[in-house]
Amino acid sequence: MVQYVLKRVDIAGRIAFEPPADSGAQEAIKRELRKCRDKHHDYVLLTLQPPKRPRTTGAFSQNHHLNGHIMQICNETSNSYDAIKYCVKYALAISGGVCEVCGRPLRDGQPQGAHRIGNTIANRAKYGDFVIDHRFNIGMTCSLKCNAELDISGDTGKVIKLCCKIYAAESKKYGVEK
């Protein structure tokens, strides 16, 4: 499932929308439409509703820029705006503004939050939303290439270590005794 806010265009006798500017978003939409074509004879479940706009402080503010990325991650992962905002702000705060993989300043690239344990249905079933959506499971990277390199899904040792770190931090929060 993908969810995007699209601009409507008038084409007589058709319900039409402009594709999103972001090439990643375009690809995600194409992928869904291909699935609909191959498995559902081109029938698509379409929900129409007014866009929920995130709070922002001006079109060119840093907040506005950040909100763009947050909305993108919400769209990709179907998480709430607040949950992702918290993760992204945390990841940005500890990244020091540089890519965690290559060290390049984030503003020079296309900054993106990346999951360490990949955000897949299989991983969610295995580790739970609690781990996948946790702030420790998200790092800041400068590009799609570095984003992919942050993925530790295939390294069981690293995955277990990260899960331990997440559970240790959360146990403190909930006052769980050792």
Ligand SMILES: [Zn+2]
């Ligand atoms: Zn990088």
